[in-house]
Amino acid sequence: MMVFFDTNVLIYAFCKNIDNVEQQNISVSLFEEAIIKENLILSEVSLCEFAFISNKLKEDTNVINQNLKFLSSFVRKQSNLSKRIIEIISKTNLYKSSFDIYHLAFCEDNDCKLVTFDKGFKKFEAISKIKIDIL
Secondary structure (H helix, E strand, O other): OOEEEOHHHHHHHHOOOOOOHHHHHHHHHHHHHHHHHOOEEEOHHHHHHHHHHHHHOOOOHHHHHHHHHHHHOOEOOOOOOHHHHHHHHHHHOOHHHHHHHHHHHHHHHHOOEEEEOOHHHHHHOOOOOOOEEEO
16 A cells, blocks of 8 residues: 655654654654655645745755655646545534645555644544554
């Protein structure tokens, strides 16, 4: 099964200016395992969020760019997830979770597991059939 890492997992795996070494160790281990198993999948939105948060954490811009180039090799382009995104938002009114909803729809469309530290994803377990691993 393919695995999709929420942006927080990517941040802990790649950034130095983080606040939780335990989550960093978990993230690095999960990322390495996904590379070995060749089952990692990312979205273009993940790259945008990763760039934004990395910059906010004051990571070196050259390192951010190198990481983006590397991570982009795992991106699977999506043509149209808007129907499912609108369906979820209209059912839940979770407008402030719109990026999380994109990730959820992306994982549904690609039949992959979503891995995150964000406990907020619990609210999606009842409306989606994908496996969500909350670390």
